[in-house]
Amino acid sequence: xxxxxxxxxxxxxxxxxxxxxxxxxxxxxxxxxxxxxxxxxxxxxxxxx
Amino acid sequence: xxxxxxxxxxxxxxxxxxxxxxxxxxxxxxxxxxxxxxxxxxxxxxxxxxxxxxxxxxxxxxxxxxxxxxxxxxxxxxxxxxxxxxxxxxxxxxxxxxxxxxxxxxxxxxxxxxxxxxxxxxxxxxxxxxxxxxxxxxxxxxxxxxxxxxxxxxxxxxxxxxxxxxxxxxxxxxxxxxxxxxxxxxxxxxxxxxxxxxxxxxxxxxxxxxxxxxxxxxxxxxxxxxxxxxxxxxxxxxxxxxxxxxxxxx
Amino acid sequence: xxxxxxxxxxxxxxxxxxxxxxxxxxxxxxxxxxxxxxxxxxxxxxxxxxxxxxxxxxxxxxxxxxxxxxxxxxxxxxxxxxxxxxxxxxxxxxxxxxxxxxxxxxxxxxxxxxxxxxxxxxxxxxxxxxxxxxxxxxxxxxxxxxxxxxxxxxxxxxxxxxxxxxxxxxxxxxxxxxxxxxxxxxxxxxxxxxxxxxxxxxxxxxxxxxxxxxxxxxxxx
Amino acid sequence: xxxxxxxxxxxxxxxxxxxxxxxxxxxxxxxxxxxxxxxxxxxxxxxxxxxxxxxxxxxxxxxxxxxxxxxxxxxxxxxxxxxxxxxxxxxxxxxxxxxxxxxxxxxxxxxxxxxxxxxxxxxxxxxxxxxxxxxxxxxxxxxxxxxxxxxxxxxxxxxxxxxxxxxxxxxxxxxxxxxxxxxxxxxxxxxxxxxxxxxxxxxxxxxxxxxxxxxxxxxxxxxxxxxxxxxxxxxxxxxxxxxxxxxxxxxxxxxx
Numbered sequence: 001x002x003x004x005x006x007x008x009x010x011x012x013x014x015x016x017x018x019x020x021x022x023x024x025x026x027x028x029x030x031x032x033x034x035x036x037x038x039x040x041x042x043x044x045x046x047x048x049x
Numbered sequence: 050x051x052x053x054x055x056x057x058x059x060x061x062x063x064x065x066x067x068x069x070x071x072x073x074x075x076x077x078x079x080x081x082x083x084x085x086x087x088x089x090x091x092x093x094x095x096x097x098x099x100x101x102x103x104x105x106x107x108x109x110x111x112x113x114x115x116x117x118x119x120x121x122x123x124x125x126x127x128x129x130x131x132x133x134x135x136x137x138x139x140x141x142x143x144x145x146x147x148x149x150x151x152x153x154x155x156x157x158x159x160x161x162x163x164x165x166x167x168x169x170x171x172x173x174x175x176x177x178x179x180x181x182x183x184x185x186x187x188x189x190x191x192x193x194x195x196x197x198x199x200x201x202x203x204x205x206x207x208x209x210x211x212x213x214x215x216x217x218x219x220x221x222x223x224x225x226x227x228x229x230x231x232x233x234x235x236x237x238x239x240x241x242x243x244x245x246x247x248x249x250x251x252x253x254x255x256x257x258x259x260x261x262x263x264x265x266x267x268x269x270x271x272x273x274x275x276x277x278x279x280x281x282x283x284x285x286x287x288x289x290x291x292x293x294x295x296x297x298x299x
Numbered sequence: 300x301x302x303x304x305x306x307x308x309x310x311x312x313x314x315x316x317x318x319x320x321x322x323x324x325x326x327x328x329x330x331x332x333x334x335x336x337x338x339x340x341x342x343x344x345x346x347x348x349x350x351x352x353x354x355x356x357x358x359x360x361x362x363x364x365x366x367x368x369x370x371x372x373x374x375x376x377x378x379x380x381x382x383x384x385x386x387x388x389x390x391x392x393x394x395x396x397x398x399x400x401x402x403x404x405x406x407x408x409x410x411x412x413x414x415x416x417x418x419x420x421x422x423x424x425x426x427x428x429x430x431x432x433x434x435x436x437x438x439x440x441x442x443x444x445x446x447x448x449x450x451x452x453x454x455x456x457x458x459x460x461x462x463x464x465x466x467x468x469x470x471x472x473x474x475x476x477x478x479x480x481x482x483x484x485x486x487x488x489x490x491x492x493x494x495x496x497x498x499x500x501x502x503x504x505x506x507x508x509x510x511x512x513x514x515x516x517x518x519x520x
Numbered sequence: 521x522x523x524x525x526x527x528x529x530x531x532x533x534x535x536x537x538x539x540x541x542x543x544x545x546x547x548x549x550x551x552x553x554x555x556x557x558x559x560x561x562x563x564x565x566x567x568x569x570x571x572x573x574x575x576x577x578x579x580x581x582x583x584x585x586x587x588x589x590x591x592x593x594x595x596x597x598x599x600x601x602x603x604x605x606x607x608x609x610x611x612x613x614x615x616x617x618x619x620x621x622x623x624x625x626x627x628x629x630x631x632x633x634x635x636x637x638x639x640x641x642x643x644x645x646x647x648x649x650x651x652x653x654x655x656x657x658x659x660x661x662x663x664x665x666x667x668x669x670x671x672x673x674x675x676x677x678x679x680x681x682x683x684x685x686x687x688x689x690x691x692x693x694x695x696x697x698x699x700x701x702x703x704x705x706x707x708x709x710x711x712x713x714x715x716x717x718x719x720x721x722x723x724x725x726x727x728x729x730x731x732x733x734x735x736x737x738x739x740x741x742x743x744x745x746x747x748x749x750x751x752x753x754x755x756x757x758x759x760x761x762x763x764x765x766x767x768x769x770x771x772x773x774x775x776x
């Protein structure tokens with residue numbers, strides 16, 4: 001166990017965490033938005049028939 | 050209309066952009082993943098240990114690419130903002146607004162990894178080193194742009210205000226950079242520059258370039274994802290969205 | 300051109316009319332500077348070392364304080380709309396307002412700086428350089444501050460956001476100015492710093508009015 | 521290129537308010553050729569003195585149009601009354617014409633004339649007296665604020681009694697009449713008035729009517745928005761009904 005390893009682990013750990021956060025959040029938001037739009041469209045179709 | 054205008058107009062149309070970006074995003078993520086794995090492998094197993102700093106220098110393989118990206122994204126944000134302000138192309142405004150959080154994230158990563166790296170090298174977590182300080186100022190500029198954008202309600206107006214602030218910021222960026230450098234040499238004399246100064250052997254340099262390219266693909270993918278969401282949210286009442294839902298291409 | 304002069308005169312007349320309001324940044328400056336000896340102890344040697352930095356940071360905070368009101372009054376009573384539709388170049392009118400702001404905030408800071416220098420035991424030979432640096436730096440506070448004020452004029456609590464927007468942009472002025480004064484205290488030439496500050500002031504003098512006019516158009520839309 | 525219409529402000533006020541610019545106000549109207557199709561050009565030729573032309577104008581707030589897309593034109597010397605319910609976008613239309621807002625779609629063809637804007641916010645300073653406000657307005661619009669001019673304006677707006685009082689201490693109606701002074705200093709401009717009659721008493725309205733009549737005889741264009749029954753009495757007016765997007769059929773289609 002090299003004395004520097006904890007520093008490297010913490011540095012890479014936080015970086016990966018931040019990059020994951022910035023990448024995954026919009027993907028989830030996008031999926032939720034599209035789902036919402038589909039539901040609204042289907043609701044309008046039923047009301048329209 | 051000449052071909053260039055036709056191209057801009059075509060990619061400007063939301064439906065086409067939505068479809069095109071949808072196709073590109075998976076590829077961008079794939080290339081990013083491949084490059085990162087290759088870069089990390091080289092960074093940890095191929096690159097030799099540094100005779101001075103031992104193993105801790107390997108943090109540069111995330112610190113330096115992140116610092117470069119934070120600077121590049123701010124400049125790109127200002128360019129997108131300028132296009133959005135001058136020609137009122139909505140996609141450009143959306144790109145400028147969507148770039149801000151990604152750039153701020155990279156600036157934050159550069160700050161955190163820089164200070165963690167400072168501990169083994171200089172013994173303290175925060176050193177008012179020229180590059181770390183101007184990185185901190187860049188982070189504040191990002192906070193300013195994002196703060197202004199969230200403070201204004203109407204989306205188009207908020208995007209235009211944030212774009213203008215980014216432009217004012219980008220004009221001042223080099224001036225801030227030089228004045229911080231000057232300030233640093235004034236008060237501390239020449240300290241050891243972070244890794245960059247000494248001539249790095251190729252085996253150390255290659256992973257750095259690989260990671261630099263990988264982070265650009267990451268930016269491309271994250272930006273397009275955010276831009277698609279924002280565009281869809283803005284155009285939820287428009288015809289092309291209804292059509293895409295009907296054709297189940299959403 | 301007559302619109303420029305008439306607007307400048309009107310703003311100065313308004314400032315004279317509401318004198319109390321205009322002097323607030325000055326009182327703020329005096330109070331903030333006097334806090335430092337109370338906080339850090341009256342030791343002359345220590346005060347002399349931090350004098351330039353303290354005076355400059357207090358000057359920066361004081362001018363930012365008054366920037367929030369720069370366009371707010373005209374925004375609330377509709378004068379901004381008159382400027383926009385008057386056909387005069389908006390950046391020229393904005394320049395008149397920036398000059399009025401500098402005369403009511405920047406100039407008093409420069410005039411009172413000798414008193415502050417005495418309070419903080421700034422060495423005698425550094426005083427002229429301090430005053431010169433303030434003369435070159437406070438206009439930049441007004442110029443860049445006006446852009447921030449224009450961007451945040453319509454917002455509810457625009458004041459705090461205004462500080463966050465412009466402080467990073469004012470760092471070069473702060474660094475150059477404190478560098479100039481410390482160079483003067485060690486009596487090595489400080490003219491390089493002052494020339495750089497002059498260059499930066501001229502750059503902002505040319506660019507800021509346009510950016511500020513564009514910001515106002517966005518805020519009013 | 522339609523024949524430029526030359527008109528010279530001849531109103532009774534002209535000897536007191538000489539036009540700031542020496543040349544007569546040009547109401548030239550040049551058409552952007554590549555936008556206007558050949559057919560439109562013949563149409564434009566017939567309506568010779570068309571000064572303002574608006575083509576399928578649309579403005580969106582939060583990506584929702586504020587009013588149904590508009591097409592209209594205004595001739596020199598015409599007074600256009602913009603009517604519509606609250607929230608139908610009257611103020612937005614006037615702000616678009618004044619250049620404060622930029623249209624999302626469509627085009628506005630304006631002549632080279634200056635624009636005089638009077639909105640809900642009056643644009644006068646409360647801590648200045650009525651006389652000082654008027655003096656600033658005159659100088660701001662490139663006119664020499666001679667005592668004769670200022671006194672004449674004060675009597676036109678019948679604010680003699682309160683001329684030296686601070687504008688802040690006046691009633692809403694008096695402050696509105698003080699703001700109307702700015703129009704007198706822009707006699708050759710296009711007048712854009714957003715509900716000029718609001719909080720005015722009877723003789724206040726008479727003052728506005730007198731100004732509008734003079735401006736019309738002057739050959740000047742006025743576009744004023746009003747929601748209620750308060751409309752100009754003594755001059756013929758063309759009406760433009762602005763339909764809010766909520767009650768337009770395009771909105772009903774999108775719901776169907």
